[in-house]
Amino acid sequence: MLARRIIPCLDVKDGKVVKGVQFRNHEIVGDIVPLAQHYAAQGADELVFYDITASSDARVVDKSWVSRIAQVIDIPFCVAGGIKSVDDAAQILAMGADKISINSPALADPSLITKLHDRFGQQCVVVGIDSYFDADSGTYQVKQFTGDEARTKLTDWQTGDWVAEVQRLGAGEIVLNCMNQDGVRQGYDIEQLAKIRARCQVPLIASGGAGEMHHFKDVFEQADVDGALAASVFHKGLIAIPELKAYLRSLNVAIRD
Amino acid sequence: MELVIINTGCANIASVAFAIERLGMKVRVSDQPNEIESADKLFLPGVGAAASAMQSIREKGLDTLLPGLTQPVLGICLGMQLMGRHSEEGNANCLGMIEADTKRMRAEGLRLPHMGWNTVQFPRQSALFEGIDAGTYFYFVHGFAMALGDYTLASCDYGQPFSAAIGKDNFYGVQFHPERSGAAGARLLHNFIHNL
Numbered sequence: 459m460l461a462r463r464i465i466p467c468l469d470v471k472d473g474k475v476v477k478g479v480q481f482r483n484h485e486i487v488g489d490i491v492p493l494a495q496h497y498a499a500q501g502a503d504e505l506v507f508y509d510i511t512a513s514s515d516a517r518v519v520d521k522s523w524v525s526r527i528a529q530v531i532d533i534p535f536c537v538a539g540g541i542k543s544v545d546d547a548a549q550i551l552a553m554g555a556d557k558i559s560i561n562s563p564a565l566a567d568p569s570l571i572t573k574l575h576d577r578f579g580q581q582c583v584v585v586g587i588d589s590y591f592d593a594d595s596g597t598y599q600v601k602q603f604t605g606d607e608a609r610t611k612l613t614d615w616q617t618g619d620w621v622a623e624v625q626r627l628g629a630g631e632i633v634l635n636c637m638n639q640d641g642v643r644q645g646y647d648i649e650q651l652a653k654i655r656a657r658c659q660v661p662l663i664a665s666g667g668a669g670e671m672h673h674f675k676d677v678f679e680q681a682d683v684d685g686a687l688a689a690s691v692f693h694k695g696l697i698a699i700p701e702l703k704a705y706l707r708s709l710n711v712a713i714r715d
Numbered sequence: 716m717e718l719v720i721i722n723t724g725c726a727n728i729a730s731v732a733f734a735i736e737r738l739g740m741k742v743r744v745s746d747q748p749n750e751i752e753s754a755d756k757l758f759l760p761g762v763g764a765a766a767s768a769m770q771s772i773r774e775k776g777l778d779t780l781l782p783g784l785t786q787p788v789l790g791i792c793l794g795m796q797l798m799g800r801h802s803e804e805g806n807a808n809c810l811g812m813i814e815a816d817t818k819r820m821r822a823e824g825l826r827l828p829h830m831g832w833n834t835v836q837f838p839r840q841s842a843l844f845e846g847i848d849a850g851t852y853f854y855f856v857h858g859f860a861m862a863l864g865d866y867t868l869a870s871c872d873y874g875q876p877f878s879a880a881i882g883k884d885n886f887y888g889v890q891f892h893p894e895r896s897g898a899a900g901a902r903l904l905h906n907f908i909h910n911l
Contacts, residue, residue, distance in 0.1 A: 460825075460873060461832040461852060498897075503832055529733045534854055534895040551762075554729040556856070556895060579763040579793075581828045581856040630828055661830050684831060714832040714852040 461714040463503040463685030500699040509539025510605040528554020559584035575628025585629040589617040590637045636666040643669025651681035719754035722746040724771035725761040734894035761793030766805025795888025812886040822874025828858035835869040835879045842910040853891035
């Protein structure tokens with residue numbers, strides 16, 4: 459049976475792992491390679507490295523660390539941040555990344571999704587979506603350039619429509635960052651994720667809000683997501699992955715041992 | 716021991732090389748016929764689309780060389796599918812070492828591509844899986860698959876049963892990614908290098 463995935467996300471800025479609250483005030487968590495090794499040894503099913511400054515700074519990710527991670531890690535990992543072209547993606551995949559994730563550049567040029575699909579195959583192409591719930595209008599809206607608060611802007615896309623569009627264009631997986639929940643550890647946005655799940659035929663990864671072990675159970679059981687991504691609860695040692703996986707297994711969630 | 720990764724021009728060659736190096740072995744990446752023919756063991760990795768991979772293999776003149784190899788060859792993911800006769804992905808004629816076709820997965824009600832960790836079962840014993848228990852998780856990422864057959868060494872189930880590993884004579888293939896399957900994947904690579 460296909461296991462649900464536990465995915466630590468390592469936000470990378472200037473070659474260091476950082477984490478902010480609601481995408482702001484980034485503090486350094488540690489070096490990339492030892493942290494990646496630590497999570498792989500703990501039983502993480504996959505890792506995501508997100509260069510949060512890249513799209514905003516109009517530069518591609520500093521790639522040397524991709525190769526260093528690929529040398530030591532024996533679980534899959536995905537690299538996100540500033541991948542704007544097929545050539546950018548080719549370099550990162552050639553250095554040993556398993557998947558590439560695009561977010562702001564896909565909004566700027568949706569055809570990039572199709573180009574990546576045609577060159578590398580659907581399974582390599584992850585689309586990250588930063589979704590913001592606007593309480594006034596009661597709608598979920600897609601934001602762009604969230605790595606830099608000064609440049610963050612609302613797009614014309616409502617989240618559900620963009621989810622449908624990126625699948626049509628060839629996305630192989632969607633990571634939905636629910637921005638209102640990010641870093642505050644009050645639980646995943648089950649309501650939004652369940653709505654998106656109904657429109658998502660490719661694997662869907664929940665992101666934003668994990669604070670306690672039952673949040674993972676809730677998002678798997680109630681929103682039927684394929685994976686749950688989290689950062690601060692792992693980086694701060696609030697949840698240990700071996701305990702989390704044992705807990706989920708005890709509740710009959712399909713989890714890799 | 717001369718280990719060579721056949722350079723198909725696809726991605727994921729680096730991660731396969733790193734996985735072999737983590738086992739303390741040296742490995743070369745090559746598309747040169749003489750280096751491929753003289754290797755003791757060969758790896759045929761691949762991700763992406765079958766049609767473009769076959770085009771790259773034909774451009775390098777390897778499409779006639781590879782089926783005639785007599786040393787152990789391990790196809791990985793798309794590399795395994797290329798060992799069959801034909802792939803539905805881009806309607807590609809493949810290398811034909813194994814009498815099997817690759818078809819789009821039809822996983823009723825399940826998401827595609829099949830992406831993540833899934834368990835394997837063994838219809839028969841194989842040195843490739845020595846020391847690996849039935850029910851072990853491996854990492855899969857694919858939307859096309861080979862049906863079960865006489866050549867199946869390991870099976871997996873995702874909406875439908877399919878071949879997770881195949882073997883015939885000196886040709887072996889795995890649909891999953893041993894280079895990304897933790898300790899179990901490392902053991903499989905060890906077995907291929909030392910037991911076959």
